[in-house]
Amino acid sequence: MSYFLLDDYANMEPYLPGEQPEGKWIKLNANESALPPSPAVLKILNEAEYEGMGFYSDPHCHKLRQAIGEVYGFDEKNVFVGNGADEVLAFCMMSFFRKGMKIAFPDITYDFYRTYATTYNLDFTQFPLNDDFTINVDDYVDYDGDVILANPNNPTGIAISVSEIERIVKKNPERMVIIDEAYVDYGNESCIPLVRKYDNLLVVQTFSKSRNMAGARIGFAIANEDMITDMNKIKFAFNPFNMSSLAIEAGAAAARDVDYWQKCIHQVCDVRDAFEKDLKKLGFDVINTTTNFTFITHPHFSATYLFKELKKRHILVRHYDTPRINNYLRITIGSFDVMLKVLYAIKEIVGEGYESPDQ
Numbered sequence: 001m002s003y004f005l006l007d008d009y010a011n012m013e014p015y016l017p018g019e020q021p022e023g024k025w026i027k028l029n030a031n032e033s034a035l036p037p038s039p040a041v042l043k044i045l046n047e048a049e050y051e052g053m054g055f056y057s058d059p060h061c062h063k064l065r066q067a068i069g070e071v072y073g074f075d076e077k078n079v080f081v082g083n084g085a086d087e088v089l090a091f092c093m094m095s096f097f098r099k100g101m102k103i104a105f106p107d108i109t110y111d112f113y114r115t116y117a118t119t120y121n122l123d124f125t126q127f128p129l130n131d132d133f134t135i136n137v138d139d140y141v142d143y144d145g146d147v148i149l150a151n152p153n154n155p156t157g158i159a160i161s162v163s164e165i166e167r168i169v170k171k172n173p174e175r176m177v178i179i180d181e182a183y184v185d186y187g188n189e190s191c192i193p194l195v196r197k198y199d200n201l202l203v204v205q206t207f208s209k210s211r212n213m214a215g216a217r218i219g220f221a222i223a224n225e226d227m228i229t230d231m232n233k234i235k236f237a238f239n240p241f242n243m244s245s246l247a248i249e250a251g252a253a254a255a256r257d258v259d260y261w262q263k264c265i266h267q268v269c270d271v272r273d274a275f276e277k278d279l280k281k282l283g284f285d286v287i288n289t290t291t292n293f294t295f296i297t298h299p300h301f302s303a304t305y306l307f308k309e310l311k312k313r314h315i316l317v318r319h320y321d322t323p324r325i326n327n328y329l330r331i332t333i334g335s336f337d338v339m340l341k342v343l344y345a346i347k348e349i350v351g352e353g354y355e356s357p358d359q
């Protein structure tokens, strides 16, 4: 720590992303997509874009906000865009939260919330998930502070219904509810339509998962116009040109290609369902996820052992060395061929009998 770092950040605890290894790996540890972005994206990355790169991008990101608004039936005034959902969440926190403010989220969820809350000294509460990893909605309905939930949750992959979210939002109009829908497209209902009814709901989504564009860094929020205006004011005070012209163009093209987006989602869900079925045959307990990953445990093989054995075979999955979930693995759903390879590797590791070599 330098002499100059603010005392406020003494507890800083940066978020640890999944490893990004060099070389030839089957990389299933960060829920990235195995599918390419919409072909419409490739088309716009043309000479005009190349020549236009000498100019600053549109700080209002009109084109991208309009395209996203069209998809969800909202005006661009209701849409905020940022450099990934993480930046959108950060601008939201920066705009609406300060030291000491109360916010709640589950004990097991996207770790970015805890690291952000710790760094900025928010007064945060982590409600434990139920034993089956479902969220106890009443905890949040009765809580007297703001709420942030990933829905479906990460890494468990379990979702709560829109009516349950509405219960939390409706209870107290002075409480902000942030719903992070990074995985909503894989078979869940979005709560974006609730934004028309409630001024205290902010819904965040990303192009990193279901639109196959994690490297382009595009995320967005939909909320009532005043909240979006506030966030844009903060953005202009911090980094007016937060989106590159490439991200704006590529994002708008991808957003408009609804057919391709839906086709990719179906493909991922089909591979996931087949993979999960095969895992069950090998004795795994599979949490029923509605995401582009699976969350699994085996009664006779520890997750640490499975993680190491897969790593030996150059397959990288996510293992969280944290209480309650340290015997689980989160495996991103890759292409059909890749998941076949992973399945063969797992078969080789667990064999046909389920005797644990490390117990």
Ligand SMILES: *Cc1c(COP(=O)(O)O)cnc(C)c1O
Residues within 6 Å of the ligand: 031, 083, 084, 085, 086, 087, 110, 150, 154, 180, 182, 205, 206, 207, 208, 214, 217, 218, 219
């Ligand atoms: C992947 C993920 C994000 C990050 O999205 P980016 O747009 O890549 O920043 C946000 N929230 C959750 C729950 C995620 O799993």
